[in-house]
Amino acid sequence: MNRIALTAVGGAALFGAALYTFSNVTGETDRVVLRYDDHATIALGTSVYEVNCASCHGANLEGQPNWRSAGEDGRLPAPPHDETGHTWHHDGDTLFQLTKYGVGALINDPDYASNMPIYEGVLSDEEIIAVLSYIKSTWPEEIRASHNEMENRQ
Structure with a gap:
């Protein structure tokens, strides 16, 4: 169970990082x-x-x-x-x-x-x-x- 949870959290973190990196707005100001x-x-x-x-x-x-x-x-x-x-x-x-x-x-x-x-x-x-x-x-x-x-x- 811990391994599945850890994989899910890691996947979510990678997905969030990718969204932030390729976003058209800055994360700090939403500009x-x-x-x-x-x-x-x-x-x-x-x-x-x-x-x-x-x-x-x-x-x-x-x-x-x-x-x-x-x-x-x-x-x-x-x-x-x-x-x-x-x-x-x-x-x-x-x-x-x-x-x-x-x-x-x-x-x-x-x-x-x-x-x-x-x-x-x-x-x-x-x-x-x-x-x-x-x-x-x-x-x-x-x-x-x-x-x-x-x-x-x-």
Whole structure:
């Protein structure tokens, strides 16, 4: 009986360690961690981006023209996600929340009108993090470093 219990406890500990190691959030803060240097994550993020994001944000992350000015419908065009945009000014948690739940939820305004789809129930958390990781992987080194510094201050 002791041997079975010990094996079960050991197995559970190994499983927990694996979950912690491969998790997308840190164990200490439950923050989203963008894996911009992980090739498998980037590959997944690239393919998910192409299918779900590129039609608005551009195949090269360039965004839509005049993205800082509201269109005739009062909504802002899709911003670029490359270094010319403001994506890198936001931490991973904010980017994740915005993508999963939408701008209205992020700013606590359910009436906020946006062309940005809400991806809850459409993309998994892993896919959202993969897309954000892919985007971060395309930024120049100095912008990634600046983004890392910002995230480390939180």
